Every structure is written in structure tokens, then in C-alpha cells.
Amino acid sequence: MEPHSRWFIAATFLAGLLLAVAPLAHNWQWFRPAFISLLVIFWVTRMPTVFGVGFAWLAGLIQDLVTGAAIGSHALSLAAIAYLCLLFYRRMRAYSAGQQVLLVFVLVGIQQLVSVWVHEFAGKPAQGLVFLWPAATSALLWPVVSGLLHRYFTQLQVR
Amino acid sequence: MLLLGALAIALIxxxxxxxxxxxxxxxxxxxxxxxxxxxxxxxxVADWAEGAVVSRAELEEENDRLKHQLLLLQHRAQLLAAVKAENTKLKELMNARELVDDRVVVTEVIGVSPDPQEHVLVLDKGREDGLVPGTPILDAHGLLGQVIEASAGSSRVLLITDSSHALPVQVQRNNVRAVAEGTGNLYLLQLRHVSNTSDVREGDVLLSSGLGGRFPAGYPVGQVIAIHRDPGQPFADIDIRPRAQMSRSRFVLAVTGKAGDDALEDELNGADGGAP
Incomplete structure (x- = not known):
């Protein structure tokens, strides 16, 4: 990996963390896309030899610390989807936009499911299927995010 | 992969x-x-812009209104001082050990937890200003929550409406005691395990009872908005609307210092009339 690439990649994660804690009216919180999950999916499928499970685990741990979630919950869920991305990245590249959106929905849905398990483990009541809303908004945002990142980072020769 | 997963689960x-x-x-x-x-x-920035483009007339009007309000509050404070002195004297006669004055720090809410399943605020003051886990937080209307984590310059506050929070309360009218539980809904608390026959009515105001030693006694918590008494059930369902503005308060008060002996001594040493 080229040295300047590290800074760009770190910058995308800083922006993702800022968006993850940006103030939002309480009723809208369920619709906040899982930005860090999108970034993990993007970078792992783009550079599977560089980024893997350990990287996603670390990103998740930082997200836990910044958002105040149970320590380890995002680390676990992001490591899980990074593992799935490593299995799927060849298919992901061959997929059409619509198929990618569906796959991202499933991946972020799995990540949210793990978070909900951790919540229930901590004794908080389950609230039905609302936890799939972030997966839906993330999937709808995926073509925009991946398109923009792909275009700019190809220009900037991040590899 | 397995190792990292196990490590994450171990951390949780x-x-x-x-x-x-x-x-x-x-x-x-x-x-x-x-x-x-x-x-x-x-x-x-938006707030600043709003403040920067207010017209002179509006400012003068607001100034007048605030002066008016201040006068009313000062009048009420005078009455309160007399009542408080009398109250303290009576408490002394009864040999009761009572909080005299709470030391209060004003803090600003700088963030809200991004997790929709928990009601947590982030404040801009921490241990340096005396906020430690357990410190009660109020707004202008009533009890808001308590500090759960504090760093040097910031802290996290669990609201009383969070589904993992409960606090001891009593009815202002007749001192019936109960426990008010958060429901995960910002505008609703519930009283649990209150028998069907107990004397709680719609419109009753609930105060913190001070039992449990976490919250100071006597702060308003909420008002009873609905009671469902089902003779087939052992307990009544009682809905409470919290007094504090859970999602709208920008500046909140932290009650620091247990305000027990220190405050009492300050008062006895002739700090009368000053700000607490």
C-alpha cells in the first residue's frame, strides 16, 4: 500500500465516525445508515489482500469506544461481515448494482443482528424488526458511497 | 478470525x-x-447565526420579558427563603439530617448517543467539575438522569426514561412510595408494583424520594397521566409523563457534591444570603 493511501483511508473512517455520532432527532435514529459498516465492506472488497478481519475488528473497537456501545459489540459484528466479504469479494465485483444493494442489505442486516443480540444480552428489551432499518438505508446508500469512493480513489491512485 | 471473535465476545x-x-x-x-x-x-453555527441577526427591537422585547420574569422569580425566592429557614429549624427540632443546599454546575449537552435503543446524553463537563458516575442531572423542569461514565472533561448521562433505569419516587400529595421505571419511550415512565388499592390519582405529581441514596429528595420527576386498574391483576398500570424535557434540554444542571456537611458548615459559617 502506498503511504498516501493510508491517510485517505484513515480520513474516510474519521468521516464515518463523525457521521455515526452526528446529531439526529430521536425518531430518526433508526434510519441512520451504518457508515462504518459500509466503509468496511468497501475497503475489504476493494483490497482483500490488505484489509481483513483484524482490520474490521479494530475499526469496530474504535466505533464502540466513540459511540459508547458495549465494548466489543461492533468489533464482533464488523469482524463477522469482513469475514463474509472475504468470502464474497469476487462475486461482489461481478455483481450488478441491484445485486450489490441486496448483498449489502444482508451484510449490514447481519451486523445489526449481532448488535441486537449484544443488546439483549445486556438486558434491554427487543423491539421487533426495526433493527433492519439501518440495513435498508445503508443498502440504498451503497451505490452512492461506493461509486463516489471508487471514482475518487481511482483518480487519487489509492491502492 | 475465531480468536478475534472470541476476544470480542470475552470483552462483551x-x-x-x-x-x-x-x-x-x-x-x-x-x-x-x-x-x-x-x-x-x-x-x-446555525444557533450563532440566529443570535447574530436578531433585531434590536426583538432584543429589547426579550430583555423586558426576562426582567419581568426575574422580578417574579426573585419575589418567589424571597418567600422560599423564609419557608426554607422555617423548614430547616423544624427539621433540626426533629433531629433530622437533611440536605441544606445542593451545589449545582451548569453544563451543556454536546451530543446524544447514536444508538436508538438507549437514552444517553453527552455533556461537556466531567471529573474536573465534580461530575462522577452517580451524579444526578436536572433540567429547569425536573429530574433528567444520572452520570454513568465520566472523563476529565466530558461525561455520559443515562436518562430516567432509558429502559434500564429505575428510580424511587413518592407522590407529593400523600407520600405514597413507588419505583418509576423507564420504558425506552422519551415521554413515558411507569410505576411498577403499585397495588390496585393504593391512593394514586391522575394528575398527581411525583417527587424523587431520596431512598437509595443516589438522587436527592424532593425534585419533581413527573406527573401521573393515566391509571389502568384491572381487578384481575394484582398491580395497577400507572403511566407517568416526565417533567424534564428529555430530548430538548440544551443546558442542564449537575448536582455535584453530596451537599451534606460541607454545605451545612458553609451556611453556619456565615455565608448567608450568598449564592449556594
């Missing part, structure tokens, strides 16, 4: 059942504060 379990991660959480609160601060910057 350790965090759930032990207190070992508390220093890490306090550190994380400090780490998160700049993120919340930056993420909130656009809102602050």
Missing part, C-alpha cells in the same frame, strides 16, 4: 458482568467528546 461478557472496563469506558467518553463536538458544529 467482561463488560457486562464486571467493572473491570470502567476506566476504559471513562477514557472512551473523553475520546468521543471531540467527535460529538465536531459533529455538532453545524448546529452551533
Amino acid at each position: 461478557v467482561v463488560g457486562r458482568y464486571t467493572n473491570w472496563l470502567a476506566p476504559v469506558r471513562d477514557f472512551a467518553t473523553g475520546l468521543a467528546a471531540p467527535f460529538h463536538w465536531i459533529a455538532e458544529a453545524p448546529g452551533r
